[in-house]
Amino acid sequence: MANITSPARRVFEQNERCPIRNVVAQIGDKWSILILFALVDGPDRFNALKSRIKGISQRMLTQTLRDMERDGYVKRTVYAEVPVKVEYELTELGRGLAKSAWQLVSWADDHFDEISAARTRYDEANKQ
Amino acid sequence: MANITSPARRVFEQNERCPIRNVVAQIGDKWSILILFALVDGPDRFNALKSRIKGISQRMLTQTLRDMERDGYVKRTVYAEVPVKVEYELTELGRGLAKSAWQLVSWADDHFDEISAARTRYDEANKQ
DNA sequence: CGGAATCCGCGTAGATACTG
DNA sequence: CAGTATCTACGCGGATTCCG
Numbered sequence: 697m698a699n700i701t702s703p704a705r706r707v708f709e710q711n712e713r714c715p716i717r718n719v720v721a722q723i724g725d726k727w728s729i730l731i732l733f734a735l736v737d738g739p740d741r742f743n744a745l746k747s748r749i750k751g752i753s754q755r756m757l758t759q760t761l762r763d764m765e766r767d768g769y770v771k772r773t774v775y776a777e778v779p780v781k782v783e784y785e786l787t788e789l790g791r792g793l794a795k796s797a798w799q800l801v802s803w804a805d806d807h808f809d810e811i812s813a814a815r816t817r818y819d820e821a822n823k824q
Numbered sequence: 825m826a827n828i829t830s831p832a833r834r835v836f837e838q839n840e841r842c843p844i845r846n847v848v849a850q851i852g853d854k855w856s857i858l859i860l861f862a863l864v865d866g867p868d869r870f871n872a873l874k875s876r877i878k879g880i881s882q883r884m885l886t887q888t889l890r891d892m893e894r895d896g897y898v899k900r901t902v903y904a905e906v907p908v909k910v911e912y913e914l915t916e917l918g919r920g921l922a923k924s925a926w927q928l929v930s931w932a933d934d935h936f937d938e939i940s941a942a943r944t945r946y947d948e949a950n951k952q
Numbered sequence: 953c954g955g956a957a958t959c960c961g962c963g964t965a966g967a968t969a970c971t972g
Numbered sequence: 973c974a975g976t977a978t979c980t981a982c983g984c985g986g987a988t989t990c991c992g
Binding site: 853854881883884887907908 | 964965966967972
């Protein structure tokens with residue numbers, strides 16, 4: 697992790713070109729990552745996504761998909777049928793993001809117990 | 825990315841053991857990742873961190889450091905000097921997280937221009 | 953079916969003042 | 973120096989209603 701310092705220096709600059717404050721902050725919201733992984737296996741329709749992602753509201757699914765489309769991660773296709781059919785799929789950029797994000801999620805999965813234990817230990821030590 | 829499906833299935837379960845909803849939600853806030861990378865080069869003191877991380881308030885630095893300490897990413901050491909000196913450093917777990925998160929940040933850095941272009945394109949196409 | 957529009961509560965986070 | 977305490981506001985996100 698020696699070469700972590702070079703672009704990490706930009707982390708602390710408040711300017712608009714910091715990749716963390718721009719990109720990571722964007723996908724660090726409540727639903728982006730979940731939607732991202734919901735689409736890795738292929739395209740899906742709006743209501744199908746809504747069913748699979750437990751707890752998401754219509755409003756937030758729409759809004760987050762729009763943001764991801766704006767960033768170029770998701771492509772939206774409308775089929776002129778009756779009733780209308782709308783499919784969402786990852787772009788090449790979106791698949792790249794998913795692949796990178798997967799490292800982090802995978803790590804989180806592997807160390808979930810360890811983190812839980814740390815939380816319990818902390819709470820135990822700091823309770824009245 | 826064929827093996828992405830196995831733990832990704834847990835992504836859509838709303839329960840408390842979903843590693844994404846727990847860990848990523850925790851470090852996906854406004855400051856955690858920035859603090860994480862602020863500490864990869866070694867321990868640092870409270871006010872030194874505050875100076876390096878542009879824009880963070882005293883309140884949020886304290887609070888986020890507490891949360892990271894609770895999760896076991898950060899170790900806090902108080903030196904009984906006058907005035908008091910407090911050092912923060914990454915634990916082994918914290919360094920592991922930083923290493924995994926680095927994949928994502930590095931990707932974001934590499935594709936920043938591409939994402940910016942997508943945003944401009946989208947805004948251009950959707951303005952009145 | 954796939955939204956858009958509106959309303960609104962609650963939590964996050966900023967600013968400020970004070971302290972061991 | 974490294975916090976804590978309090979107050980406040982803004983925006984995220986949920987619920988609901990309506991529409992092409």
